[in-house]
Amino acid sequence: MNGLLKLLSLVIGAVFAGGLGGTAVAQEPQHFSPKGKMPSQYTIEAQQQQRQLLPFADKRDFEEAKRGFIAAPPFRQIMNDKGDVAWNMDNWDFLLKGMEFDSIHPSLQRQALLNMEYGLFEVVPGIYQIRGFDLANISFIKGDTGWIVIDPLTVKETARAALKFINEKLGERPVVAVIISHSHGDHFGGIRGVVDDAALAAEKVQIIAPKGFLNEAIAENLYAGNVMTRRKSYTYGDLVPPSPYGHVDASIGKAVASGDVGILPPTISIDQPIQELTIDGVRMVFQNTPGTEAPAEMNTWFPDFKAFWAAENIVGSLHNILTLRGAPVRDALAWSQYINLALYQFGNQADVMFASHSWPRWGKERITEVMRGQRDMYANLNNQVLHLANKGVTINQIHNVYEPPKSLQQQWHSRGYHGSYLHNSRAVIQRYLGFWDLNPATLVPLSPEESAPLYVEMMGGGSKVMAKGRDLYAEGKYRLATEILNKLVYAEPDNQEAKDLLADTYEQMGYQFESPSLRHSFLAGAKELRDGVVAVKAAKAGSPDFVRGTSTELFLNYLGIQMESGKAEGMTFKINLSTPDNGEKFVLEMSNATLTTIAGYQAEDADLTVTIDRRELEDVMIGTATLSDKVSSGKAKMEGNPQVLAQLGSTMVMFDNWFEVLPGTKKREALPKPELFQDDATRYEGP
Template sequence: MARRQKLLFTTALLMLTGGVGAAQEHFDPKGKMPSEFTVEFQKQMRDSLPFEDQRDFEESRKGLIAVPDYRQIKTEDGTVAWDIGSYDFLLEDGQAFDSIHPSLQRQAILNMNYGLYEILEGKIYQVRGFDLSNISFIRGDTGWIIFDPLASKETAAAALKLLNDTVGELPVKAVIYSHSHADHYGGVRGVITDEDVANGVEVIAPEGFMEHAVSENVYAGNVMNRRLFFQYGVLLPRDPHGHVDQSIGKNISAGTTGLIEPTRYVSDDYEEITIDGVRMIFQNTPGTEAPAEMNTYFPDLNAFWAAENITGTIHNIYTLRGALVRDALSWSKHINDALYEFGQDADLMFASHSWPRFGNDRIQEVMRAQRDTYANLNNGVLNLANKGVTINEVHNVYEVPESLQQQWAARSYHGSVEHNSRAVINRYLGYWDANPTTLTPLSPKDSAPLFVEMMGGAEPILAKGQALFDAGQYLHATEILNKLVYAEPHNQQAKDLLADAFEQIGYQKESPSVRNSFLGAAYELRNGIPQGATIETTGPDTIRAMETSMWLDFIAIRVNSAKAAGMEFVINLSIPDRDENIVVEMSNATLTHIIDQTAPNADLSISLNRADLEKVMTGERKLTELLADGTAQSKGNTDVVAQLASTLDQFDIGFELMPGTGAKDLTPQTNDFAQPPLANSNGG
């Protein structure tokens, strides 16, 4: 443990002083080392950022009481669910890598903390480094209150065992979900069971939790999962030239995800609840990092739980995998409310990611830094927008105030200044920059050939692209090479040169989401989409939690209008144990439904209990089978079910993001009406 702490400080010091170790071989035969321009850029970053401020390192290691003797956590079948050891290259030889932005490497080292921490003596414990998120334990009179049980059952169970083995075994009295992203509830079945809940263990969440835990990940789930390949660097090895961190943690665990429905919701702006002798004041903060989220204050402990609203990074206002654009101003105001409501007294601030902050002055410093960064992002961007700066310019114009740039708590790792600034304009003004040319633009595959023809064809573009690359003008190079790749998607020379430019841009990015996106695109341009590439998705618990109406909404999204042309029918769907009556109608090649209604002359009426419908939703049974064996009762023309099924597209995750990378069939066929895996909302 002492050696590891020394390595942390050694690496940080080397980044500050510019010490660089020997280059590590690239994982990709086509990969390139950092160019002279990238090396110089990284040197400038080492010279300009406040690496002398070591407080984050001091706080991140404070209270460490147990480190497990394993670096991997496995599932029951032996699959590796978590492997912190795969990132140990970050701790070797105190090396500063020119293929990693120095600020990002610093963050990546901080996220290597691994073990059990006692952050308030005898009362509050955290296990960090077991998943993308942290799991926190508050000792009550007779048991544990658990905050955010990680993303997977296996990692959560390992964390609870480490706690009990080290501190003493106690029963779990309650589980708190701070918000509606999967890395904050997905491991719940590793710490409690349905039987525990039936016997009185409470599960508490903010109002709207169940709706948003499901809905945020349904309608565009397939494309969001594909885009996750880039944001989370799914295909990138853990390597100085590949995946090094995910800003709020190392990576997403690959274990079993679950969901147990809350037994109690916090609905007031501020609500006090006492469980097992622990007083907690919950602060609802909707529309911040998640649509349903809440902070918690422990008045008897002077401790403030900041959920994912205040962590070791400025977060996403727009998430690159895809999500609704968030409200930076509202986020800032909720932090300000917490600052004045709790921050005046708190001596400890801890959260679902990153590391705690100790002492009231330090807590207020960090809260103000993040409050002001989100507020300035909103206000500064709108100031520019009101002067005519457009969504296609603002990321090159808006600058974070210098005083904030020099504070680590205000650096943008999970988000980036570039994509967050564009998101603010998109929230208020939408995607259009008010130039009619861009209002109904040609698709890239149609516009690119025009540019290529006007530039004289592939040969001069490649020559100019290489010259721009050789001069370190990587963004300029991508501007023309991207056109060539769209016009000639099978031109491997063009794809390789574009990949080279993407790679150098990726090396220079502070945000791992942006870094991974450039490096992920480079990987696919060079190698195509590998057969069998997958990501972790939400489990059947989340699908079962879908409202029937939401499931029908997604079936409607799957309807191919061309296949449904001329088709008309009406179905009455009854779920008697839920007292649900729904009319489903196909007309004008569009499927719609309305709840709490029954059509008098339906072509088909179906009645089945919700538990049986859930077997259809999860793919365990076919609807036609349930109709045939009488599990589902029917009246009318059952051929309508087959008609509807014949219109449905099955979405595949293997579509191209970059042209010429070779679409693959990566999604197995499933039952006609089965709900595909929902999007992975880990990390927000």
């Protein structure tokens, strides 16, 4: 595999949290790591305090999560076509044993138990959900002749299993439409499990998505995709196995399935703020909500069912203003305002509110309670963080100062699971003011590996830092312990004793966090400090569908990122690219060791001009052919000096998506060379 397909198999994976669909079985309450520690007395006391403070007497979520249950499948695992496990609900069976784990924040254990619901549920007559097959829910609306599917999960295996199961239970019906609520992979990646090429070619299936869906689905994760994939391995818990001491939940679902991910372009794009449509007898009113949980997202009102679909804008949790895997900072105020609009326009009419995660809410009083609480949650974050910032509280202080109102803290749907108030408060300041806290000392700081040796020296050397670190750990002062032990590990990356003690402090902090994102990050850091960097299996995301959905301009822009500037010193050339079948033209120019792209132009002094239809270029991007193959077969033309392709290829670097995060945790290995452009120039023999 070469070309853009190889790149996308790495970078598009940043959307997904693979690695937990495998064959691991539920574990008894013993630690998975020989170096792992049990919860300390301070962690136990912290968990006991939370059990006393939180409103555990409120059982409404459990009643709603079970309401409408029709059936569970006889299987707990979903297999792929090769016989491997794509999804395994048994991974988290330890949660069903009725035990309270001091290694899990009590609120998180409650959320994790709610997400164990598994099977087919009736939302209202004619609307159904299958939950527990993937991170997201897949929903089905009964039309006049077939199913309208909402958000077909992450991979085709789980989506296909869901469609088969509902057909077995409620009668066989064709899929006549797919609604994709937004541009994140767990909401469209399984589309190949419910839609086939024959139905598309016969125009028997409509695919409905918000304006900008296809571009945003790829662009948000392409440019910084490699580092996002690595960050995702921490925040989604890929590195720690399902266990009371490891992965327990992903807050809005258990985890993401492993398998084949696809994408198809919409046949209908929702481009108005409010837009009505009728498909197969089902009336729908779409509310576009760009820039909320995703750059392209929409809610949907189903007036005949009195049902409001909240996409991922309203779930059973505070969401991310800045998702820690990496993404542009979201607009908390706009998010709140879109929920407010939905509350006033649809909330008072709805008998049920359902969404792509969590469970439905029934009754106008309950629906408006949740909508109002979520509206206020995002508005308070935005407004009160800026209130404090205007008083001089900085990005490096805000997470220790801001607290949500006590009334919100007592509402389960406003707790900090998927997004924490700790990192979201920092994100609000980042959005409006940037990373700098206005202290000149932090404006151009030393890198940690440069500053750490001085700190350790001034603290009297590594042995004194270790001694103080042990004292702080023994006193339960974990944040203080990490402050100095982190310096020591950067100063002495081969000091395994220091790394193990830092791992112990990370672990206790991870146990105490309510948010799985924070828990996973600390537990993943602990594991890599102890064991080193160990690659884990990720979701297979680089399908030809993604290449076809990637615009030529996005592809060319990514080449400018993949190019290593130091290898291009002294290079100057221009390449014209023309794709006649769609009328696109581009100029790639290398100058000042920088590759730039401009659309809509052709350079008169180009060193090389490449003419190839976009549909033929896709074979090159996927890696099933080279430009030389296309020229030889008469499907492309190159005029000029083909050696500039070799020059361009020599600057390309294949990123390592398992790079070192913490010092001293990765063995250095040579990276493979990128295969894109590798043999085009050498095989070209001229026109």
